[in-house]
Amino acid sequence: MRRTIGLLLIVGGLAVGLAGVALATPGVGGTSVLIAQGQAAEGTQARIPGGKDVVMVQNTFIPGGSTGWHTHPGLAVIVVQSGEITLNREAVGGGACRIHTYHAGQVFYERPAIAQNAVNHGSTNAVVGVTFFNVAHGGSSRIDQPDPGDCGA
Secondary structure, three states: OHHHHHHHHHHHHHHHHHHHHHHEOOOEEEEEEEEEEEEOOOOOOOOOOOOEEEEEEEEEEEEEEEOOOEEOOOOEEEEEEEOEEEEEEOOOOOOOOEEEEEEOOOEEEEOOOOOEEEEOOOOOOEEEEEEEEEEEOOOOOOEEOEOOOOOOO
């Protein structure tokens, strides 16, 4: 009986995982260059648990390009290097979304478990530098999410 229940839980988990991938919204017209990635040897005041990675990338989005809806496993700090980027962010617990455009020289944060989609509505490439915290060692800094359908494009 326990074996049957365990097998059902595993199969159910796989089905939910595959459904999430099928609903994911991929990015369009963007590239990402890994700048650096390193494992935190111990926890710090930046609240990086020991054994987790800090990942730095430079992302470039052509006009009309977007990240697609996603979350992160930890805090992400974004610096707009050139152009502009509009962040569509779901409110915690649902409800109204927040939309804000950031310009070159501005910094913004993406908090874990909050779905967002960044879009370049400008007429030139948008280039951002991003530092991701609390990434599983060797893992991904991005978790694809479905489009909530009520929070911009």
